[in-house]
Amino acid sequence: MNRSELFKEIKDKRSFLCVGLDTDIDKIPAHLLDLDDPIFEFNKQIIDQTKDLAIAYKPNIAFYECLGPKGWESLKKTIDYIPNNCFVIADAKRGDIGNTSLYYAKTYFDHLDCDAVTVAPYMGSDSVTPFIQRDGKWVILLALTSNEGALNFQFIRSQVSGKYFFEEVLDRSKTWGNEDNLMYVVGATRAEMFVDIRKHVPDHFLLVPGLGAQGGDLASVAKFGMNDTCGLIVNASRSILYASEGNDFAEAARREAQKIQVQMEDLLKNKGLIS
Numbered sequence: 001m002n003r004s005e006l007f008k009e010i011k012d013k014r015s016f017l018c019v020g021l022d023t024d025i026d027k028i029p030a031h032l033l034d035l036d037d038p039i040f041e042f043n044k045q046i047i048d049q050t051k052d053l054a055i056a057y058k059p060n061i062a063f064y065e066c067l068g069p070k071g072w073e074s075l076k077k078t079i080d081y082i083p084n085n086c087f088v089i090a091d092a093k094r095g096d097i098g099n100t101s102l103y104y105a106k107t108y109f110d111h112l113d114c115d116a117v118t119v120a121p122y123m124g125s126d127s128v129t130p131f132i133q134r135d136g137k138w139v140i141l142l143a144l145t146s147n148e149g150a151l152n153f154q155f156i157r158s159q160v161s162g163k164y165f166f167e168e169v170l171d172r173s174k175t176w177g178n179e180d181n182l183m184y185v186v187g188a189t190r191a192e193m194f195v196d197i198r199k200h201v202p203d204h205f206l207l208v209p210g211l212g213a214q215g216g217d218l219a220s221v222a223k224f225g226m227n228d229t230c231g232l233i234v235n236a237s238r239s240i241l242y243a244s245e246g247n248d249f250a251e252a253a254r255r256e257a258q259k260i261q262v263q264m265e266d267l268l269k270n271k272g273l274i275s
Contacts, residue, residue: 001087001115002136003180006205007229009055009085011274014265016230017257018056018089019046020209020237021078023063027242029249039067039074044081045250046241053254053261056087056233058207079112087233088114089140089207095120095127102130109137116140118185118207121169125176132177139182143169144197146187146210170200179203186225188234191217194224202227211236211260218260222267230273236260 001009010016023039032038047057059078064071082088090108094101094117101119108117109131116138119128131139144154144166154166161168170184186197188210197206208221211234218234225232236257244252268274 003205003229006055006087009087010230010268013053013055013261014268014274015053015055015261016232016234016264016268017054017260018058018087018207018233018235019050019054019240019257020058020060020091020235021046021063022060022237022241025063025067027245029245029247031247037070037074037077039064039071040077040081042249043074043078046253047078047081047083049250049254050240050257051083051086053257054086056089056235057082058089058091058235058237060237061090061092076112079114087116089233090114090117093118093120093142094131095123097123098126098130101127105131105134105137109134116183118142121173125172128173128176132181134181137181139177140207141169141173141182141184143184144186144190144193146189150187167196167200170197174201174204179205183207183233185209188217188221191220191224194221198225198227203229203231205229205231205233207233207235209235209237211239218263219267222264222271226267226271228273230268230271234260234264 021043023042028038028042032041035041059075064075079088094104108114118140119131121141156165158168183205186206186208188208206225211218240253240256243256
């Protein structure tokens with residue numbers, strides 16, 4: 001899915017919601033556990049109830065890898081089930097030497113056929129370019145995260161440039177790709193930082209986790225982060241997936257997703273991106 005197609009989905013669905021499929025075998029409703037593939041059945045029902053509200057889905061790879069071969073099977077079935085008009089993000093946070101990154105790219109782009117993969121920038125350009133060089137695929141580079149440990153490195157100032165580490169990541173990496181194949185992760189719990197982020201990458205899409213259970217504020221994110229093509233993919237995971245522990249989990253997930261979509265529609269209208 002290219003940039004114009006992504007923006008079209010945002011306008012058509014009047015939403016920039018990404019549903020994070022952080023599907024925890026210990027949290028899904030008990031009545032699913034007797035099925036042959038409870039993870040896939042849970043995801044399938046979530047997708048069925050939210051596919052008209054979400055423009056993207058983001059399976060968190062760790063929740064599948066920990067289950068061994070069966071987990072990879074559930075992941076593949078889930079990705080294959082996601083409609084073609086939805087953007088699929090492999091939340092893998094990979095980042096290694098170039099040759100290893102090349103094979104990670106094969107995994108997520110060839111085997112799983114994802115649209116994008118999250119990548120860590122710490123090892124530099126040669127660890128990222130094997131992902132960026134794929135036509136029609138996207139890298140989503142970690143820039144400014146919302147976890148407590150982000151303070152360990154991301155806000156260290158360079159003694160040469162005076163920039164924060166996350167600013168160096170933005171400025172250097174945007175020369176490796178462009179607005180059509182490179183996005184950035186920016187946590188919703190740091191909404192006030194979006195003003196600075198947009199000074200460095202005004203036109204790139206930003207993947208914004210932290211909405212819902214982590215306390216991110218959607219209106220603030222949109223106020224400071226939205227651009228002329230929306231430029232935001234805002235993720236919610238636990239608040240949607242686990243809205244109910246009962247047989248109505250999928251319907252409850254839809255209600256939560258719809259609340260977010262309604263707010264997103266208003267924000268898109270206020271920006272003049274839809275009528």
